[in-house]
Amino acid sequence: MAEKRKNRPTRCLLIAISILSLAMLSCLPLPVPIEPSGVPSITAVLPGAATSTLTPINIPTRTIAPTIVPTGIPTDVPTDIPVPTVPPVPTDTPLPTARTALGVFTWAVIVDLDSEPVPREQAQELVNQASAILMELTGFSYAMVDFVEGNSPGAVADLAVTYIQDHAGSLPNGIIIFSYGDGDQARTYGGYAFTLAGPPGFRNTFNSPVVGNNRVYISVQHWSHRYAGCGYGSSMAEDVVQDTSFGGECRNRDGVACVERFGYSMCSDAVDDLYASSRTYFGSSVIIHETMHSFGYEGNMDHYGTETCNSRMSGGASARPYNPDTWDLAEFQYYNGMCPDVYDNFASSYQP
Ligand SMILES: [Zn+2]
Numbered sequence: 001m002a003e004k005r006k007n008r009p010t011r012c013l014l015i016a017i018s019i020l021s022l023a024m025l026s027c028l029p030l031p032v033p034i035e036p037s038g039v040p041s042i043t044a045v046l047p048g049a050a051t052s053t054l055t056p057i058n059i060p061t062r063t064i065a066p067t068i069v070p071t072g073i074p075t076d077v078p079t080d081i082p083v084p085t086v087p088p089v090p091t092d093t094p095l096p097t098a099r100t101a102l103g104v105f106t107w108a109v110i111v112d113l114d115s116e117p118v119p120r121e122q123a124q125e126l127v128n129q130a131s132a133i134l135m136e137l138t139g140f141s142y143a144m145v146d147f148v149e150g151n152s153p154g155a156v157a158d159l160a161v162t163y164i165q166d167h168a169g170s171l172p173n174g175i176i177i178f179s180y181g182d183g184d185q186a187r188t189y190g191g192y193a194f195t196l197a198g199p200p201g202f203r204n205t206f207n208s209p210v211v212g213n214n215r216v217y218i219s220v221q222h223w224s225h226r227y228a229g230c231g232y233g234s235s236m237a238e239d240v241v242q243d244t245s246f247g248g249e250c251r252n253r254d255g256v257a258c259v260e261r262f263g264y265s266m267c268s269d270a271v272d273d274l275y276a277s278s279r280t281y282f283g284s285s286v287i288i289h290e291t292m293h294s295f296g297y298e299g300n301m302d303h304y305g306t307e308t309c310n311s312r313m314s315g316g317a318s319a320r321p322y323n324p325d326t327w328d329l330a331e332f333q334y335y336n337g338m339c340p341d342v343y344d345n346f347a348s349s350y351q352p
Pocket residue numbers: 017018019020023289290293300303
């Protein structure tokens with residue numbers, strides 16, 4: 001997967017701080033399967049009457065193999081046959097314990113009803129998956145602590161502004177808004193992020209070294225965004241036009257065969273990507289990617305594989321695995337398209 005060199009991402013034309021889909025689609029693709037699913041599917045009704053099948057997320061759990069201690073040895077064993085000896089189970093061996101999060105980053109979820117509906121249970125699943133990914137990278141977890149719906153006749157950010165005013169005494173660390181975004185920006189790119197000031201006296205327990213501790217982290221996200229969509233010609237198109245890629249799809253390669261995946265048409269060479277490991281992995285990754293920008297100092301140059309990132313990592317900015325000489329799709333997706341050291345900034349920002 002090292003077909004691309006690291007300087008490739010510089011051709012990304014990311015708009016403001018955080019257009020993720022460029023990062024994730026055009027210049028990057030990738031990672032580690034969280035878990036394949038042979039699970040019953042959930043059906044979500046998407047706008048335009050299209051029905052999409054979502055695969056529930058399986059949060060990996062650690063399975064502890066039981067210690068089997070024989071309960072008894074048969075008494076009628078012939079005496080000339082040696083009785084197997086069961087090794088004693090040491091009593092001082094500590095039992096493995098489930099990993100405990102170092103801290104919890106809380107989210108309120110707002111569904112913009114002027115865009116597309118998102119069922120609460122599926123929003124919860126997406127946050128759960130994002131939490132599992134974040135836990136793996138930082139030791140911190142996510143929790144959805146509120147779920148509301150509203151209309152956004154004006155700017156999408158107004159939904160968050162109103163929420164902050166109405167919940168001034170019990171604000172979460174961040175707010176996810178499922179919406180097409182202002183000017184369809186989230187629908188076009190997958191998502192974007194910004195921060196809003198909290199009320200006087202508000203102190204976010206994740207004290208970003210970049211934006212300070214009085215901000216609420218906002219992620220605007222296109223719920224039904226397709227990872228590696230194929231045959232549509234545009235992320236905005238609802239219907240498949242042909243059975244091969246065009247219009248910049250499949251990492252800018254026309255003619256790649258399309259296959260059906262998660263109820264939509266996907267580039268056939270992307271189905272084994274980490275981002276395609278479940279219907280919600282990509283969406284979860286978008287949330288993490290976008291909000292991590294608030295913990296990086298250099299905007300688009302905080303993306304995985306940029307010269308700035310290579311330079312920082314070569315200089316010892318983080319002990320996380322990273323090879324500045326190769327651009328690796330799996331590694332890219334493992335880090336959700338962000339330079340690894342940004343996760344260290346996030347983890348060290350926690351001030352409970
Ligand atoms: Zn970005």
